[in-house]
Amino acid sequence: MENYASDDPGPAFLIGHHESNRSMAVTTDTIFKVHESNYDMLTVPITTPHFHSRVLGLLSSYLSNLQSPTYDPIGTMGTSQNTRPLVVPALSKLDTHLTPNDATSQIVGVISSWIDLCSPDPLIADLSRQVLLLEVAYAAFCGIGYILVPSPKLHHGDLHSEGVVYYARAIQDAINLGPYIQFHIWLQMTDSPELEVDTMGDLAPLARAEYLLPEEGASPKLDLFGTWDAWDLIRKTCKYHTRLLVALVMPKQLPPLTVQSRWHSEPVHLLTIDGSCFLKNQKGYPVLSKAHQSLIVKMMRLRTVPWIILCDVGSIPGIEDVEMDEDEENKSPLSGSEYPSLSQVAGSAKKHFDPTPHLSYIRNLQQRQPARTPIERFGVGYQDYLQAPLQPLTVNLESITYEVFEKDPIKYEWYERAITKALRDWADQKKPTSHPDGKVVLAVVGAGRGPLVTRALKASEEAGVELDLWVVEKNENAFVLLQRHNETTWGGKATLVKSDMRSWKGPRVRRQSGGKANQDHVGESLGIEDSLLYAPKKGENDPGRASDLPEQNTTDLSYTHVDIVVSELLGSFADNELSPECLDGINDLINPVHGISIPASYSAHFTPVSAPKLHSDVMNQTVSNPAAPETPYVVMLHAIDFLSSHETPVNPDPGNHNPANRSSGSSVPITATEFQTPFVQTAWSFSHPNRNIPDQTPSSSTISNSHNVRQTRLSFPAQNRGACHGLAGYFETVLYGDVELSTNPVTMEEKSASMISWFPIYFPLKTPLNVPDNGEIVVTMYRQTDDRKVWYEWMVEVFALESTSAAGSKPAAPMMSGAQSISPSVESLKIKDNDQRNQRRLGSTAGYRRVRVGISDLHSSIKDGCLM
Numbered sequence: 001m002e003n004y005a006s007d008d009p010g011p012a013f014l015i016g017h018h019e020s021n022r023s024m025a026v027t028t029d030t031i032f033k034v035h036e037s038n039y040d041m042l043t044v045p046i047t048t049p050h051f052h053s054r055v056l057g058l059l060s061s062y063l064s065n066l067q068s069p070t071y072d073p074i075g076t077m078g079t080s081q082n083t084r085p086l087v088v089p090a091l092s093k094l095d096t097h098l099t100p101n102d103a104t105s106q107i108v109g110v111i112s113s114w115i116d117l118c119s120p121d122p123l124i125a126d127l128s129r130q131v132l133l134l135e136v137a138y139a140a141f142c143g144i145g146y147i148l149v150p151s152p153k154l155h156h157g158d159l160h161s162e163g164v165v166y167y168a169r170a171i172q173d174a175i176n177l178g179p180y181i182q183f184h185i186w187l188q189m190t191d192s193p194e195l196e197v198d199t200m201g202d203l204a205p206l207a208r209a210e211y212l213l214p215e216e217g218a219s220p221k222l223d224l225f226g227t228w229d230a231w232d233l234i235r236k237t238c239k240y241h242t243r244l245l246v247a248l249v250m251p252k253q254l255p256p257l258t259v260q261s262r263w264h265s266e267p268v269h270l271l272t273i274d275g276s277c278f279l280k281n282q283k284g285y286p287v288l289s290k291a292h293q294s295l296i297v298k299m300m301r302l303r304t305v306p307w308i309i310l311c312d313v314g315s316i317p318g319i320e321d322v323e324m325d326e327d328e329e330n331k332s333p334l335s336g337s338e339y340p341s342l343s344q345v346a347g348s349a350k351k352h353f354d355p356t357p358h359l360s361y362i363r364n365l366q367q368r369q370p371a372r373t374p375i376e377r378f379g380v381g382y383q384d385y386l387q388a389p390l391q392p393l394t395v396n397l398e399s400i401t402y403e404v405f406e407k408d409p410i411k412y413e414w415y416e417r418a419i420t421k422a423l424r425d426w427a428d429q430k431k432p433t434s435h436p437d438g439k440v441v442l443a444v445v446g447a448g449r450g451p452l453v454t455r456a457l458k459a460s461e462e463a464g465v466e467l468d469l470w471v472v473e474k475n476e477n478a479f480v481l482l483q484r485h486n487e488t489t490w491g492g493k494a495t496l497v498k499s500d501m502r503s504w505k506g507p508r509v510r511r512q513s514g515g516k517a518n519q520d521h522v523g524e525s526l527g528i529e530d531s532l533l534y535a536p537k538k539g540e541n542d543p544g545r546a547s548d549l550p551e552q553n554t555t556d557l558s559y560t561h562v563d564i565v566v567s568e569l570l571g572s573f574a575d576n577e578l579s580p581e582c583l584d585g586i587n588d589l590i591n592p593v594h595g596i597s598i599p600a601s602y603s604a605h606f607t608p609v610s611a612p613k614l615h616s617d618v619m620n621q622t623v624s625n626p627a628a629p630e631t632p633y634v635v636m637l638h639a640i641d642f643l644s645s646h647e648t649p650v651n652p653d654p655g656n657h658n659p660a661n662r663s664s665g666s667s668v669p670i671t672a673t674e675f676q677t678p679f680v681q682t683a684w685s686f687s688h689p690n691r692n693i694p695d696q697t698p699s700s701s702t703i704s705n706s707h708n709v710r711q712t713r714l715s716f717p718a719q720n721r722g723a724c725h726g727l728a729g730y731f732e733t734v735l736y737g738d739v740e741l742s743t744n745p746v747t748m749e750e751k752s753a754s755m756i757s758w759f760p761i762y763f764p765l766k767t768p769l770n771v772p773d774n775g776e777i778v779v780t781m782y783r784q785t786d787d788r789k790v791w792y793e794w795m796v797e798v799f800a801l802e803s804t805s806a807a808g809s810k811p812a813a814p815m816m817s818g819a820q821s822i823s824p825s826v827e828s829l830k831i832k833d834n835d836q837r838n839q840r841r842l843g844s845t846a847g848y849r850r851v852r853v854g855i856s857d858l859h860s861s862i863k864d865g866c867l868m
Ligand SMILES: C[S@@+](CC[C@H](N)C(=O)[O-])C[C@H]1O[C@@H](n2cnc3c(N)ncnc32)[C@H](O)[C@@H]1O
Pocket: 392, 393, 396, 397, 402, 405, 406, 445, 446, 447, 448, 449, 450, 451, 452, 472, 473, 474, 475, 478, 499, 500, 501, 502, 567, 568, 569, 570, 582
């Protein structure tokens, strides 16, 4: 991996400084010093310790005077928890250091960490809610744009996650109160009870005993998805609000990749790294483990690059007193903006003190970001951006759209390879051609601006096989360019036909020689409405055809077959731009014995995903477009999590906090963390020429398209709980022989790495479905047609496994219903699939039964179907 080149500077890191016990007024001068130290921002508590003691005092006097409520005879008082509510008075001068000034734009306000919005004691929860709202209101008044809200407290004695719903409700109020504020919920990656430590002055321990469960001493366990669960509840309560974001704590010990990839799919806008997360290299400099570096690299490639907040890493020079220990005072200098390698340090004679070594390290990490892949560079700005799929059949594409396709470094190269191979095979196998002179009749159908024509001509040269080349395109604007290319680039070697390929009658050839052949004759003789054959004037840049060919009469021309038809009519889900219907239209023109289609076949694939950003965007679009949640979108999927995947990561990083893998220097390459391999399955496929098209009824005015209907029902085991927001769709195609293209993440590297022409497709769900641990997601999908248009229908069911015997052990994978589970590319899953099918034949798995716990609507894109 190279580092970023100067023409690809990579994402800029914005880095902030957080001090847990900061209590000072922030002025423009403070911010000046922050910038001077190379930080970009500062966190500031919204209120002071004075406010904290005022609230504690209020609570204490309230509790000491508390009398039990007098219950009325019909018990209405029993339904009210706060019979005499405790009201926190508005902030006073001493309660906050914040004041509206120019500095506020560089500040992240921090909500008091001593509150407990989740407390089972309604008094504490309500007091905390009031503190939150007072602080938010004041921050909003001051013009603060970003707020950090301490995480919900998940453990209260033996109660677990009970109060998250109160927290969520309070956050909803806060969002409404600060209409210009972005709220960052400060979350650990996993729910680890020992990370929830109460400190002096916290409200949590003040919860009254009657609201807590008697502790039975069962020690709470680590729950890998516990904090994600809490986040899911909060954001659902707040209806996926676009101003509700995650501030994610980088833990000292990183959790499994399944957990990391889940957070990567969430709106993480702040990444907080505590001083304790850093290791020390041999020279005593703070460094991060390789695993931490790789995760940062991965996170920094999100569409919205998260800001990094360094927490408790020492003071900013000039702002607070720098307390140095002797060791630190003797440390070596940083040379320029580069963080020094060990040899640089050893060789440096001049010694300086670096007051912000953690910051210097992160700045150095920024410079060592690996180069972006071609698709990442190509897709900048398009990550997780919903686009309506193209309809090139009914809408004429613009030149710029073709230009974007033509930038693909792989697609055209692979087509050329496929055509060359097909021509060589044709010649080697001495197959008769459809041309009387023995030329192979090749037609590029749907030629656009002609890149495949250029490739066909190159392939002909490479293979040493002569072509009779036909070019069909229905876009009259693109056709102008085809005419120009034929004249200037292709030497008039192509015969151009402006027509919908479905109404083209096929190529024409002379059966006898001796007469005067002229392209004009060919054009006149076609007799196809709205079609045009391009015939350059004699002597006018027309070396190949008009002047060289012997004269003959048009009556000598007759239709012939196409030996090789080359097309690129594929969409992100293979058949969604109606390649099957278009190629059916020329099926009869293809040489019935030896005819070849490039592509020979293509297949659609999908897998269920969690995609909160896409869900939120689709919901927002629904306001103006009710069909939005029933539209398949083309998206460069990025912030998504695959719900069904291999448990073993593709590229496990053993370097997680292993001192042997410590990185100290500027020269060590970093790669982005690779998450697990998804379980992607094949929905259906099409192949051409299609020898099985049923005969059309002569009495019917329309062509029956029922042979292009498809249906599938596939089951996906889901190892970990999550929220299913939709399906990610891909395609694979066999161009010819072993030349294949793929956007399927499982096979793309092997088949067509670096191809950029297609982004995946996303089939949304109107309402997300929650999936339990070790659950099963079953997807039923249809490709439908009414002979005028084509559309998709999709529906998702979620199943949980329920033990039917007290002592049953968990099966390796969920049970199957009527669904298939086949992935041709994933051998291990094939084996699992066979096992499951065998089980299905037997009818049960001992000790377990499937319980449907969720079902989506039957979604249909009929309103936005593709017109045939
Ligand atoms: C995805 S573009 C590919 C263009 C070009 N072959 C390339 O690879 O850059 C598909 C092209 O097929 C054309 N097309 C689609 N359906 C067609 C049809 N039924 N008859 C003729 N052209 C068609 C479109 O106008 C468009 O130019």
